[in-house]
Amino acid sequence: MKESYALVSGASSGIGFQFARVLAEYGYNLIIVSNEAEALEQKASEIREAFPVKVETCCMDLGKTESAKSLYDYCQQKGFEVEFLVNNAGVYHDRDFLDDSEGFNSLILMLHVYTPAMLVYHFAKDMVKRHKGYIINISSVTSGFGIQRMATYSSTKGFLKLFSRSTHIELKDKGVNVTCVRPGAIATTLYNIKPALMKLGLAFGFIMTPERLARKSVKAALRGRAQITPGLTAKFLHVLVALIPTCVLRLIRRLKIF
Numbered sequence: 001m002k003e004s005y006a007l008v009s010g011a012s013s014g015i016g017f018q019f020a021r022v023l024a025e026y027g028y029n030l031i032i033v034s035n036e037a038e039a040l041e042q043k044a045s046e047i048r049e050a051f052p053v054k055v056e057t058c059c060m061d062l063g064k065t066e067s068a069k070s071l072y073d074y075c076q077q078k079g080f081e082v083e084f085l086v087n088n089a090g091v092y093h094d095r096d097f098l099d100d101s102e103g104f105n106s107l108i109l110m111l112h113v114y115t116p117a118m119l120v121y122h123f124a125k126d127m128v129k130r131h132k133g134y135i136i137n138i139s140s141v142t143s144g145f146g147i148q149r150m151a152t153y154s155s156t157k158g159f160l161k162l163f164s165r166s167t168h169i170e171l172k173d174k175g176v177n178v179t180c181v182r183p184g185a186i187a188t189t190l191y192n193i194k195p196a197l198m199k200l201g202l203a204f205g206f207i208m209t210p211e212r213l214a215r216k217s218v219k220a221a222l223r224g225r226a227q228i229t230p231g232l233t234a235k236f237l238h239v240l241v242a243l244i245p246t247c248v249l250r251l252i253r254r255l256k257i258f
Contacts, residue, residue, distance in 0.1 A: 184234030
């Protein structure tokens with residue numbers, strides 16, 4: 001009988017690393033993936049020292065068309081049976097669409113749309129055969145609305161939200177649970193939040209730690225949840241911003257508020 005593995009993308013820091021730690025606590029062997037080789041090995045060592053699980057590292061750029069199939073083939077060749085898939089790898093810019101480079105816009109589309117979808121395509125087929133599997137797709141609270149300076153970010157996260165809902169319905173009765181996680185502000189370097197604001201946000205609960213997010217998400221997936229929006233602030237933000245008319249957003253832009 002093969003040992004079960006959890007595969008976590010973007011696991012060399014932040015949210016992905018915390019997902020790897022939490023899944024190790026649950027007893028899963030790990031395949032952690034990132035394009036940062038040195039950081040990836042360091043995080044793998046930390047997990048091995050803390051938990052009695054196997055940790056395999058795979059340094060790979062997931063922003064390429066062939067990446068999903070290559071990662072699946074790698075796991076097949078190594079004999080890794082992936083029972084838990086966490087699609088976490090991503091990028092973020094707080095910038096107008098036309099002000100970003102063609103390279104960045106292509107990268108965010110690959111990381112948030114094509115690669116996670118194709119990873120589900122490849123790995124979920126094996127999960128269905130075993131009638132057991134869990135998939136977490138990391139979306140965002142911004143997936144429910146389109147605002148300035150987040151054209152690619154919110155729309156690609158919107159894809160993950162709808163894609164997760166559809167595949168949850170398709171795969172649930174086949175033993176595979178797909179969970180969409182829609183966090184708000186998280187205490188990582190991804191969003192370039194100033195240290196003072198980060199400290200204040202954590203103190204008042206406006207910002208969530210990556211560890212808390214990972215714990216809530218894994219628990220929700222194991223319970224068969226289709227979607228979670230962790231934290232009251234994120235839930236409130238989702239409702240509030242979605243109600244703001246386009247004309248008001250344009251006024252906010254003209255006044256250079258955001």
